[in-house]
Amino acid sequence: MSYLFIDHLVSETHQHEIYKKITTLGASDENDIVCTEAGIEPVHAIIYREGEGYEIEPASRKADIFINGKRLKKRTPIMPGDTLQLANLNAKFSEQALQKRQSSHTEDNNVARAFEKLQHLAEDMAQDYNVNSLLTHAMDDVIALVNADKGFLLLIRDGRIHSHVSRNFYQESIDDNLFSDSIVQHVLETKQPLIVRDALSDETFNTSQSVINMKFCSVMCMPLMDRGALIGIIYVGNDNIVNQFKPQHLEALRIFASQISLILANAILVDDLTFENRSLTSKLDELRFGNIIGECLPMREVFNTVHRVAATEVTVLIEGETGTGKELIAQELHRQSSRAKGPFVVINCGAIPANLLESELFGHVRGAFTGAIQTKPGKFQQANKGTLFLDEIGEMPQDLQVKLLRVLQERCVVKVGSNSVEPVDIRIVAATNKDLEKEVQEGRFREDLFYRLNVITLHLPPLRERGDDVILIARGMIEKYAKEFNMVVKSLSQEAILAIRRYRWPGNVRQLENRIKKALILSNKSQITAEDLDLIPEVLKPVMSLAEAKDDFQRRYINEILELNNGNRSKTARDLGVDPRTIFRHLEKQNER
Numbered sequence: 001m002s003y004l005f006i007d008h009l010v011s012e013t014h015q016h017e018i019y020k021k022i023t024t025l026g027a028s029d030e031n032d033i034v035c036t037e038a039g040i041e042p043v044h045a046i047i048y049r050e051g052e053g054y055e056i057e058p059a060s061r062k063a064d065i066f067i068n069g070k071r072l073k074k075r076t077p078i079m080p081g082d083t084l085q086l087a088n089l090n091a092k093f094s095e096q097a098l099q100k101r102q103s104s105h106t107e108d109n110n111v112a113r114a115f116e117k118l119q120h121l122a123e124d125m126a127q128d129y130n131v132n133s134l135l136t137h138a139m140d141d142v143i144a145l146v147n148a149d150k151g152f153l154l155l156i157r158d159g160r161i162h163s164h165v166s167r168n169f170y171q172e173s174i175d176d177n178l179f180s181d182s183i184v185q186h187v188l189e190t191k192q193p194l195i196v197r198d199a200l201s202d203e204t205f206n207t208s209q210s211v212i213n214m215k216f217c218s219v220m221c222m223p224l225m226d227r228g229a230l231i232g233i234i235y236v237g238n239d240n241i242v243n244q245f246k247p248q249h250l251e252a253l254r255i256f257a258s259q260i261s262l263i264l265a266n267a268i269l270v271d272d273l274t275f276e277n278r279s280l281t282s283k284l285d286e287l288r289f290g291n292i293i294g295e296c297l298p299m300r301e302v303f304n305t306v307h308r309v310a311a312t313e314v315t316v317l318i319e320g321e322t323g324t325g326k327e328l329i330a331q332e333l334h335r336q337s338s339r340a341k342g343p344f345v346v347i348n349c350g351a352i353p354a355n356l357l358e359s360e361l362f363g364h365v366r367g368a369f370t371g372a373i374q375t376k377p378g379k380f381q382q383a384n385k386g387t388l389f390l391d392e393i394g395e396m397p398q399d400l401q402v403k404l405l406r407v408l409q410e411r412c413v414v415k416v417g418s419n420s421v422e423p424v425d426i427r428i429v430a431a432t433n434k435d436l437e438k439e440v441q442e443g444r445f446r447e448d449l450f451y452r453l454n455v456i457t458l459h460l461p462p463l464r465e466r467g468d469d470v471i472l473i474a475r476g477m478i479e480k481y482a483k484e485f486n487m488v489v490k491s492l493s494q495e496a497i498l499a500i501r502r503y504r505w506p507g508n509v510r511q512l513e514n515r516i517k518k519a520l521i522l523s524n525k526s527q528i529t530a531e532d533l534d535l536i537p538e539v540l541k542p543v544m545s546l547a548e549a550k551d552d553f554q555r556r557y558i559n560e561i562l563e564l565n566n567g568n569r570s571k572t573a574r575d576l577g578v579d580p581r582t583i584f585r586h587l588e589k590q591n592e593r
Helices: 108-127 131-145 181-190 209-214 247-270 277-286 297-309 326-335 354-362 398-410 436-441 447-453 469-484 494-502 508-522 546-564 569-576 580-592
Strands: 002-007 013-018 022-026 045-050 053-058 065-067 076-078 083-086 089-094 150-157 160-168 194-196 218-226 229-238 316-319 344-348 387-391 412-414 421-423 427-432 456-459
Touching (some): 053 065, 131 150, 131 229, 131 247, 181 194, 181 218, 181 229, 229 247, 316 326, 326 344, 326 387, 354 412, 398 447, 436 447, 469 494, 469 508, 546 569
Parallel strands (some): 344 387
Antiparallel strands (some): 002 013, 002 089, 022 045, 045 053, 065 083, 150 229
């Protein structure tokens, strides 16, 4: 390491460490070496580090500099042992440090400089709150503060790392990939600040491909937190000097990072930052199949089948658990068919009482039954020239199954209370969350109707079997409902992504949708967390009594079945085999918590 010893006129000799690529000397406080004696210009001299050597240059024509008694007019090399005269100051360039440091510039003043730069940042915020400009200036200050030769402001969005600001010592934008992925990943996982003294010889990182390829030396990272959530990382490096960063540098960076975290958190909340939202939207658009998002193999097979059979007139049966998106697939079959300009009519066979279902399907004439004050067409007539989607077909009573079979065979319907036959031109798409083949074997579903419906079968996998589709769907929902609710598009925290992947989602897409809506509305953080989604952390809880454990399980299980039934308390009570009052008491307890 090289040093410049200056005989200040108002104090004793000071030692100044020269380690940066560019070191400035002058009367202004912005210089690396501040000399306020008479004759010293605001910026008087510039010292350059070139490999192992150094050069010095007058910063202006007024700046008097002599090397070994010879006046300096241009950039000139300086060697250890050279004597310099800077206006009225005498200095010596050396590679030997004083045994007793007479200046605390690089240690005690580091934190002071951090607070000083922090004050400047606060003043800039008060005058012009341009987020991107503020963050760029902040990173320039950080690089200068810790004597790095490059720095990156990395933002965490949906568990992914994006380089938002990439700068070098000369306050220029640089390639945003010149950092170590393995070091950043380590900070991402630990959420702890880190100093790497020499990455190439560090046992933790010296096998990393990025470290080997780019020959990283000194690295320092500081996580940026917002109420416990990791929202970014400050990464600074010096690839020419090992052991560059000391604990005092880390402390100064910690002070500065607190303000940057605040700027980031506020910017995320008001959506002032230009993140990767456009690329995310573009990726989601690429993975959309109509209104469905998915790229897993089972869903791609479904999409391919839909594309092949949509243009035909064959009847399609869609199988899948509740909430897997059966109606969306039916809509896409209709949209891609020759009937796309015709109506798409939906009837849920399990949601209508058996005594009313026939009228809903086939219509009725005036006076057919009490309350039939006028003739009304049924869903079959409404779907003429289009598609009729029979949802939850497995819930249809057997007497109606016979009539439905006749309609499918003859393509004619008869209204309740009428003898007139009306032809209909429709395509039937049916869906069920039951195993219809098993229902046939057990005598609850007509075999002839099953084979009439089961020409083409599409099986929709549950969300837990769709891999990373669950994250893509969650992001798509956040984007959709943020726009619908006129809110900011928030990202998912890393913990939320892990929790979403691990949870089994018994209610599938519908359950995920409900959780996303709730999180968007109620969360006041810059990111949606696992807690916002009501996802139980996969960590060991304190030991509970058996009674407490039973109560906890019952509470969560009732909530899940309520979600499956879209909050229908009566149906939840029936499904659970309990008195409806049990569900009401459960909800009252929930409200009291």
